[in-house]
Amino acid sequence: MPRWLILADDLTGAADCAVAFARRGHAAAVTWAENGGEADEAVLAIDADSRRLIARDAADRHAALLRPRLRPGLALYKKIDSTLRGQPAAELAATLTTLEECRPPALAVVAPAFPDTGRTTEGGRIRLNGAPLEDSPLWAREHSYANADLYAVLEGVGLPTALLPLAALRGGPEAVAAAMRHALSARCRALVCDSATTSDLETIARARGLLEFEPVWVGSGGLAAALASAEQPGQDPPLPRLPAARGGLLLVVGSLAEASRAAADHALAQGGLRHFGIPPALLHAGPVGWNVMAREIAAAIAAREDVLAMIEAEPGADLRQGAPLALALAELLQPAASQAGGLFATGGETARALLSRLGVQSIRLLEEVAPGVPFGLTRGARRLPVVTKAGGFGDTEIIRHVRHRLHAWLQEETAA
Structure with a gap:
């Protein structure tokens, strides 16, 4: 307990x-x-x-x-x-x-x-x-x-x-x-x-x-x-090793907060990411509207590309639609996420919806990539490395730091 x-x-x-x-x-x-x-x-x-x-x-x-x-x-x-x-x-x-x-x-x-x-x-x-x-x-x-x-x-x-x-x-x-x-x-x-x-x-x-x-x-x-x-240090037992990574990293920005958008723009400017901007209208359209994009994102992940998928900001966006958009985004990204070697999600609703779509209901936490940016492994049949971040804070370098930590973790697991 x-x-x-x-x-x-x-x-x-x-x-x-x-x-x-x-x-x-x-x-x-x-x-x-x-x-x-x-x-x-x-x-x-x-x-x-x-x-x-x-x-x-x-x-x-x-x-x-x-x-x-x-x-x-x-x-x-x-x-x-x-x-x-x-x-x-x-x-x-x-x-x-x-x-x-x-x-x-x-x-x-x-x-x-x-x-x-x-x-x-x-x-x-x-x-x-x-x-x-x-x-x-x-x-x-x-x-x-x-x-x-x-x-x-x-x-x-x-x-x-x-x-x-x-x-x-x-x-x-x-x-x-x-x-x-x-x-x-x-x-x-x-x-x-x-x-x-x-x-x-x-x-x-x-x-x-x-x-x-x-x-x-x-x-x-x-x-x-x-x-x-203020507590005495504990002795967390070691975790089982991960299976070999299957695909590239899936980096998802579902938050409309300024800090998250700025970090995404900075990461794209640095290069090395396949970018998919997802209009809210496409998510509202349902699978018939987004199937082509879903296949493209999954193919990029399977080819071991790192992908940044981001809901596009719209003027006057209705925040009451946050949960439905997160659920639709999770459905669109499920084929890609099921093949990803690691996952990063900005926005609590986005992270929960996407992981739930993969059948995950909990994460064992290990460390922080940055203050307030935890890294962990999903619990259950598939042990996926995951980083989550709230949308409202974080500097422009955070996505670069996350990519580096996830890749380093996967290399350590492969070498072990």
């Missing part, structure tokens, strides 16, 4: 939290199986696939996933998006209520900052690369709340909330632990922690060892990495 349970609203977020523990030698996996998906890993992350749901449905899904897995001694991490996409407040409220069915009232320690990707929290408000999140293209394209004030967001779903400002946090782990105890005794259900650096998150994580209770930890990949670093 897992020692840590991570609940996330999408696949890439689940993976980039769990991989932090894998990097410290703890066996970690991510699953999106509705039932089962359990294994002997010390850390299990579950993708609730709730990013696009309304608040009530997202909350119900989290409660349903958590309830059968509750047991004494389990540490719980609620992964939320570092830019507040989806329904993190409703999901957290449901998580706390469900947890309290078998435990005393719980305190959520909320620290969504991920400084390595430009996300910080100051005065209880999220900032992106130093500017208010509300001023960013990410917020303009997709947001669930009136603003990025975490205190207001959590109070808005009935969670009494306290704030730990940056100056108090920098008093050290003892001061942070004291603030957590005070918030719990004051009947707060959430403590929002400012964090502007990785060191700030590490201070929060070190406070855990000073507590007499286990909070619910709430954050993105940044806080998960800090908590993992």
Whole structure:
């Protein structure tokens, strides 16, 4: 049974939290199986696939996933998006209520900052690369709340909330632990922690060892990495070798975020990739419309070419169509993916849909290619090397780094 349970609203977020523990030698996996998906890993992350749901449905899904897995001694991490996409407040409220069915009232320690990707929290408000999140293209394209004030967001779903400002946090782990105890005794259900650096998150994580209770930890990949670093290293057993690779790499960009489009454009400019731009209209047309392209992509993969397949951006794109487009894209790419030597997918919906189409429901996580960009092997009959990445961050070199790591891994396996 897992020692840590991570609940996330999408696949890439689940993976980039769990991989932090894998990097410290703890066996970690991510699953999106509705039932089962359990294994002997010390850390299990579950993708609730709730990013696009309304608040009530997202909350119900989290409660349903958590309830059968509750047991004494389990540490719980609620992964939320570092830019507040989806329904993190409703999901957290449901998580706390469900947890309290078998435990005393719980305190959520909320620290969504991920400084390595430009996300910080100051005065209880999220900032992106130093500017208010509300001023960013990410917020303009997709947001669930009136603003990025975490205190207001959590109070808005009935969670009494306290704030730990940056100056108090920098008093050290003892001061942070004291603030957590005070918030719990004051009947707060959430403590929002400012964090502007990785060191700030590490201070929060070190406070855990000073507590007499286990909070619910709430954050993105940044806080998960800090908590993992505060634990003793594990001894993850070696995995079986992979079968010989059959085809080229399939690199899929299903996200419309600016960072993902810029990385794809940069990778294409460097050369060495076969590019397939896929118009949304083609995906809406169904197999009759896309069969020719599907065969072309599969043939390129079979010929050991590395392929970059990308949904083409359209002005005024309707983000509500994200899930149907991801499912259609997965169907189009299935013949190619079934022959690929390795897979990279940007966007949680894209990664989940494509892997599910291959009959995969979980990934054993091994390492990070870059902060928030986990590398792992699919579990099951076929062990495929996979890299996933959230759409909203990453520099322009990330696809080059991913290609290099996947090719290096496959060469190591062949030589072993």
